[in-house]
Each structure stands twice: as C-alpha cells, then as structure tokens.
Amino acid sequence: MSSLPIPINLGPNRDIDEVALPNFNAFLYDGFVDSVGNVQRRPGLVVFCNLSVGSGVDGLFWWDKQNVLIAICNGKSYSINSNGDATDLGGDTLEVGYPVYFADFGDALYAANGGRILAIPDAGTPAYMADGDAPTSVRAIADLDSILLALEDDSEHVWYSQSGDATDWQGLFISEQYKPDLAKIIGVKNGIIEILGTQSLAGWRNDGSTPLVYDPSNTVDVGVGAPHSFRYCTGIDGQGNWYWLNHLSQIVKMIGRQVVPVAPASLSKYLLSFSTVSDAIGGECNVKGIPHYILTFPTENKTIAINLATLNWSEFGYWNTNTALHDRFRGISYAWSNQWNLQFVGDHTSGLIYKMDPTVYQDNGHILNTLIRTGNIDRGTVSVTKKPKMLHFWLKKGNVVSQAAAAKLMVKWRDNGKTTWKTEREISLGVTGETGFHGTKSQPGGYDIRQYQFSLTDNADLTFVRAEEEF
Secondary structure, three states, X not given: OOEEEOOOOOOEOOOOOHHHOOOOEEEEEOEEEOOOOOEEEOOEEEEXXXXXXXXXXXXXXXXXXOOEEEXXXXXXXXXXXXXXXXXXXXXXXXXXXXXXXXXXXXXXXXXXXXXXXXXXXXXXXXXXXXXXXXXXXXXXXXXXXXXXXXXXXXXXXXXXXXXXXXXXXXXXXXXXXXXXXXXXXXXXXXXXXXXXXXXOEEEEEEOOOOOEEEOHHHOEOOOOOOHHHOEEEXXXXXXXXXXXXXXXXXXXXXXXXXXXXXXXXXXXXXXXXXXXXXXXXXXXXXXXXXXXXXXXXXXXXXXXXXXOOOOOXXXXXXXXXXXXXXXXXXXXXXXXXXXXXXXXXXXXXXOEEEEEEOOOOEEOOEEOOEEEEEOOEOOOOOOXXXXXXXXXXXXXXXXXXXXXXXXXXXXXXXXXXXXXXXXXXXXXXXXXXXXEEEEEEEOOOOEOOEEEEEEEOOOOOEEEEEEEEXX
C-alpha cells in the first residue's frame, strides 16, 4: 500500500479558479499555516469589557504611561482598567464610524478621526484642541519629537504644532510636495514623517531648526489605494515595517525605502475581484505570539490576515450559522498590552472589547469554524480513476488531553467538477497520546478529480498536522 498527502498546508491560492487548482488550498478560514506547515486555529474571542453601546469600537490604544486601555466608541472616550472596568471620561466627542488615530504625549493622549483633535488628559475631561489655529477637520494625527502632526482631510496640508507644545499652533504646515497628490494618510516611525498620497510617498524629517524639512531621499513612487490600510507592524524578528494597500490594489510593505509586494499574486487577483477596496482598514494583531497584519474590507464583508513570520495569508471570519458562510472578522480595532500580556480586539458593530484568548476556540461563545478547502486533486492525471482505500487524519492539541476530552473533524468532498457536496462525515479523533489524535474514514469512493473540505469547530486547541489518502 501507499499513501499520498492531501494538500492542507499550502495556504489559499486565488490566482486560479478552484476547479483548476490541483495542489493548493482554495480556502483557509480562521487558521494560519505555521512555520513548519501545520494549520493552527486562530484563538477565540472572550469579552473583556462591554461598553454597552450599539456602535463599533473605532479606536483602541494601550496607554503605557498611564497603565490603562483607552477606547473610543460611539464618539466617547473610555478608560479601562485591568479588571475590564470601564469609565466614561465624558467631555467632547469624536466622529463615529471612522478609524481613530492617536498620539501619546505622556500627560495627554491626542486622538482624531475626521473632526477636531481631542485631548484626553491623564486626569480630567477630554476636550477639543482650544487653539484657534489648530485644524478642525483632521483625518489622522501622529507625533515626531514632541511635535503634533495633523492631516487635514482632502488636502495637501499636514499641519504641525510648536515643538514641545501640542496645544500651540501657528498655522504652519508641510505637504506631500514630491507630486501634486492629495495627502491621504500620514505616519511617523524611525524619525521620518511619511506622507502618503495617491501616487507617491514623501518623507520629511526634523533638522533641529526649521524644524521640518523635506527629504527627497526618503521619497517613493508608490501611492495608496486605501488610506486606513497604512499600518506599522512589528515582525517576528522585532523589526518593524509599514504595510498598506497600494494604488494598484496590492498589499505592500516598505523595507528601508524599498516598497515590495507582501502577498503572492493569488491574493492580489482575489482583491481585484472585490467591488471596492478603498475602505480597507488595517491593524496589527498578535495571534498566538505571531504578528499578523489584519486587513478588513467592510463593503466586501471580508478580512484578510497575513502572517508576518511566513507571509502566508488566510481569512479570518465569524461563522454565520444562518448562511453557513463566514462573515468578516469581529475585530476592527486592536491594541496590545505588554503589562497585562493581552491582545485586545474591538468589535466592529458593538461596544464589546475582547481579549484574544489562546485557551478558547469560540468567539464570545459562538462557533469558531476553522475551515480548509483544497483545490481539485487529480494526482497528475484526470483520465485515471483513483480509488483510495482509507483516509487518514493526524491532529494534535496544544494542551494535555484529559480522558473525558473528545474531538472531531468534519469532512466532505465533491468529485469530477460537480458543484454539490457529498454528505458531510464526522470523523472521531482517537487519542494516540496525551496530545495526539488520529482519525480515519474507510472506502471514500473513487474519483477522477476530487475536492475536500475539512472543518474544525470544537472548542479545543486543535492543530491540523496532515491528511493522507491510502491506496
């Protein structure tokens, strides 16, 4: 007898229609391929704090100097302690339904998302920037060397405060300058102000006297197609890079001053099938200790997750039991607390703030369906009927399995280009050791080409190691 692997660990490929896809996955939901090729499930979401507001959490910020989590929901500002207790800070409010950008000045945290700049003090009530010279329609803010920067919406202007005083504005601004772009988004890292327009990225720096000067050597001929996709993420090696969706609907990152594609062509083609990508919202999320760049497409109702350790991608979602399909991931805002060692996720439709819990595999008690769909396997020829005698499945668990623990794998397939699936089978997984599982399915029938779909819905830390057909 001989056995051949069923491809489960290659990541999805959307460059080719799944009917003509022999050796890749067509779908991978709510999981990711790790560095050794196993398919791991993403952790589940457990409610950390309920703001009891029927609006999404537009912004989360871990305020390290104050040891609190700041949340912006329904325009209001909340301070949240380590017990998940939230305090409505009152005062002035931000816009609703737009990503919030923050700038930390120690004794005050500044925030904006399309309207006036809001100052959240370390003690007291949040209030709008009082200086009459401060911009009032601000898409995003950032800070460099105690200078507060504010991008005016639909403008080429990035206004800035006096050095050392975020509350003192004197009508000073910088612009994209390299090309006559509208500045779409800004960011600051490594001493460089990045002004990203529709066609190019211009770099500015502090020369210590002017204070801000344009630096042509930091300019790149790559624009942005989704302004809120622009996020700085730290990789598994501790090195950080800017990631965004460029003007050609490609996900790219900047290494030094070189902009390179992140994801394979298969993902770029998939994005081109979307009705729009301009509303994409980016975020950074720590998933089982592995940084991921998360890109949500609200109109398309989809969420792409790129593993920054391997640069493989998958989709994160929320299993809709009514449609039996994945909606987009619940998260829309993210923050990491190193002091509490917690990854926070803000819900996109409610005032729920979750912690991503590596011991839970449900989303607030709701099914977390890790789903793998293969391409159409032909074993090198479509003219010969294959007759596997047995299917074998190997999984493992991250925790020691108690005697009462049970686990199962759901399997179904369709043959020879048909659009309907055979009846789904439940494969009981027997414990082969404290953390090992093995399941089988005998006589699965013959095929010329076959497509498999595997589903893991147990509230358990199951890792899909491999699957084989025995002939």
